[in-house]
Every structure is written in C-alpha cells, then in structure tokens.
Amino acid sequence: MRPGDGSVVPVLEVGGTHVTAARVDLTTRGLRSGRSVHEPLDGDGSAEHIVSALVRCAAQVSGASAEPWAVALPGPFDYERGIGRYEGVGKFDALRGFDLRAALTASLPGATAVSFWNDADAFALGEWWAGAARGHRRVVGITLGTGVGSCFLHDGRVLRHGPGVAPEGRVHTLRYAGGPLEETVSRRALRRAYARASGASPPDVREIARLARQGDRAAAGVFAETFGALGRVLGPLLAAFEPTVLVVGGAIAGAWDLVSGPLRAGLTEVAPARVRRIVITSAQRPAEAPLLGAAYLATACGEPRGRTAPL
Template sequence: MSPADESTVLVLEVGGTHVTAAGVDIRARSLRSGLSFREAVDSNGSAEEILSALVRCADRLSGLGAGPWAVALPGPFDYERGIGRFEGVGKFDALRGVDLRAALTASLPGATALSFCNDADAFVLGEWWAGAARGHRPVAGITLGTGVGSCFLRDGRILRHGPGVPSEGWVHTLRYAGGPLEETVSRRALRRAYARATGAAPPDVREIARRARQGDPTAAEVFTVTFRALGRVLGPLLGAFEPTVLVVGGAIAGAWDLLAEPLRSGLTEADPDRNRRVVITPAHRPDEAPLLGAAYLAGVCGRPGDRTAPLGDSR
C-alpha cells in the first residue's frame, strides 16, 4: 500500500465456516471495490489447515503492499497477545495456545501492524459506525448463530460492566430456565427444539424457517418460544442500560420476519415502559459490519485491544 493510500486498512474476518479478507476505506466507511475475498475454513480442522486458509485468503490482498492488518474472530481468545484460548466451544479447538500474531506476521510480510478484536464487538461497532446503529447512543447489539454474541456501547465506548451490562458484556454467559442461555437460543437449540416437537431428524435452521413461512405451526412456534425467551433475558438488561437501538445480526437474523415480534414481546414483557421505546432492527450491513468495525478499531481508534477505549463519533 502506498503512502497515499493510508486510508485503507486490511482486514481478516474469521467465522466458523469461512474467512474473509477485505480492504476497508476508513474515510468512506466502506469496503474498497473489488477488494473482498472469501475462503472456506474448517473450524474443526488442524491448526495448520486453519492457518493455511487464513493466509491463502489474506494473500489475495498482497498486491496492495504494506499496511496495517486487523483480525476479527470469535472467542475465547487473548486479543491483546493474539493467542487462541479455544477449548470445548465446538470450533477452532486446534488453535488453543497458538500464537496467531506470530504465525500471521511471519506469513504476511507486508503487515506493518497486526491487531485482533472480538467478532461480535466488530459487528456492533461496524453497524454503529456505518450501519443500522449510526447516530445512536447508547447501543446494544447481538449476533445469533452458533451462539449469542453481544456488545454494549455508550458514548462511543465498548463496555464490559455497568448498569444493564452483563459481566464482560457477554450475554452468552447468562442463564434461562435453569440452564445456559445458549441451550435455548442458538442454532443447535433451535434444531433440537424442532426435533423434539416433531420426533424427526433436526433440519437446519434455514429449513425450519422455510417451513414456518409455509405454514408449519411447529416451526413457527419454535421461533416464537426461542426468541420470546431471548427477549425475557435481555429485557431487564436493556431496561437498565436504556439503549436507543438494539441491532441484531448473525446467520439466524435472516429469519427476521419470524423472530422480531417474539423478541419485542419478550423485551416489553420484562420492562414495558423503557423497552417499548427501543428501536429493534436487523443489521443494515450484516456481511460488511465485522470488517468495518475491525478496520475502525485499527485505523481510526488505534487501540483494538482496549474494549473500553473511546471510539469517536458515528455521525
């Protein structure tokens, strides 16, 4: 990357099935045209296989030359040191104890700096900076997929504690009906609930959603029960935190037409007065938001390891 192109930050976004490499123009708050590439990654593969997929994808941006890189990926992960802490989470277990900073730095000679951030943080920041939550404060955000990711922002800060903020800002550690929240709200929980109700092998969530739209009452009820439960768990938190917007992303948010109403119902049931005023919206830039948020942390904020760092203005 030439000195004249200092507005570009290179980003890797690592998901459970894919890795995306992109160049982000932090002045335009958008991906640079033609500079977004995706590769499949097996999150249950060996460390060598996973790293090879990441490097292979990143290499597609090698023509841009030297510059800073930001990496957004799920936890548990030591974002300051760049070391995997995955264990028993069903993905990336092979990266436990692996120094990703050292491995990627060695493989990306043009990386002048390498920073890491949580993918849910990056998603919510991206939507705050350039998407559905732009201009809002405070902001709450969740991602729905393998589990429940979350991030809470107030006046441009990522919060780890405070009124209405669960410990570390992590909704997935909360409990519902005597068990972990993700035993009720997650991809596997939705599939299990449908299988139990029908006695059939569990289809994927996309198929359950399709059946609900086609009039399957069991499929529709599974979505209703699941996301009303999520609303009941989030309701007391949002009532105390008082965000002006709750932005929802992740693969399951694609079933917005099935989950929005029960989510709202659960929220207002928990705190009718305050939660009725919260704007509940799907992400406006669901695929780009994690890339934009990671680039913002690295290129604008410049303190990606500090989840409480001031983050500027989203206007």
C-alpha cells in the first residue's frame, strides 16, 4: 500500500482509560470522514474485559471487507509477538503473558492480521508524517501522561541506538535525582509533588493546572520543577542527537502553557547553544497523531519490525 492508491488502514489506539478507533486515509493523511470513536477502558480489568472494549470500539469503524488492523499501545509489550509484558506499571496487568494478537485476530471485525506498535513511536511518526514535525529530518517526540513516552526519528526511521538516543529509544529508562525519571515526571509524580507542597489531598493534573493558572504558587511550582527536570534530563540527549524539532504530546501536554516555559528553561540550562536551534512545540494533531502513525508504520513496514522507511 502507498499513499495515492486510496488505501485505508483501520487503527486502534489503546490507553489506560480509553480506546480510540478510526480509519486512516493514506491519501489525505487524515481520518476517513474526519471521525474517530472512543470507548472507556479499565486498565485494571480482566483480559476479556479489555479485549471486549477494543472489539466494541473497532466495530464502530469497521469496513465492509477483510483487512489488516494496526494497534498502538504502550509498553512494556512484545510488539513482534503481540504478547503483553506488563508488570508493576499500574495498568494492563491482566495482559501479562496474554496473546493479544490471537485474541484480536479472532475477534476484530474482518481482521486478516493485527500489527502492534508502541504508542510513543506512533505519535512521533504521526506528527512527522502529517503534523508539527513534517519536513524535519531529525525529530524527537515526547508524550506526557501516566509516564514519559519517547521516540527518536531520522528520516522517518525509529532509532533505538546512537548518539543522543536514550537506551532503546526510551527516555523513561533514565534517572533523575537518584531515582527513575518517572518518579519526577509523570501523572502520579505531579499529584504527589502537589500534595507535598500544599498539604492537600492530591487532585488530578487538570485541577493542578487550573490552580496554577489562578495563581496557586504550589501548583505553579510543581509544574516548574517537574518540567524543568525533564528539560535537564533531555538537554544532553538533544545536544548529541541534534534534532531540529522536539514535539510534545500526551494528556499533560494539554497544559502546554505551563509545560513549555519550564521545559525550555531546563533544556537551556544544560545545552544553551544547541537548544536555540531546536523548534520546541506541542503536537499539531495530538488526538490523531498516534492513529496516523500506527497506520504509517503498518503500511511502511508490513510487519511489526520497529523500523520504518518513508512512504
């Protein structure tokens, strides 16, 4: 399949609280009819519950003919084999050792095959193919939510190793202040930091952002410290990798007005000369990018190998 031949790829994006389905039109680099559908998902549910939610969502966008599906979801996951490796990550424990490929191939409407892709890779490829990183050769994509997702791209190829590339391309494996990065930069870390700073029960991140915008010093301080820390961790990587754009997505990036300043300050603190040459931006297509990227990956690779070539 190649853009221009009218190909459409059905895609699922799986998160800890939701699943989204759409049909990606490779010709327009957009969603068919501009439409996606959503279903709530309990990441703590049984494997049967999770599969049922995915199938229910997929049924709302399924086509008339048999076709392969692409699925974007977070790790740890064996994307080659389609088997969950979740343990101690706070979601999808029921998928540990579970053959999700076999379950979905048997249940998704008209599925002839199912390929799996890391959601952060899919996000970055979606923004490179059809969003804020379009036209850039070297790209870093970061997603902010329950944790920190990441992807390093060169000419549309996902890199796992090389100068400036985090181990296996995963920033969450890095450490900060003596602990894992996600103990400082994540939804749970933001809530915990606000509770410590304010003495109050921790609200969700959306409420902390609202308080920060209203002048709550504890809330503003938590955003400043959290994303300044992320910048200080990313700075040496970006200096070595030399991307021309850093694209940030994920649920927490919805508070870009509170994230961008501290992030840039942290980056500048450790790599001032290099950072001035990098475009630092929020996602142009935050909701669609993982869907677009999963379709791109499935089409460009044909098999879930984790490497891509430009279409």
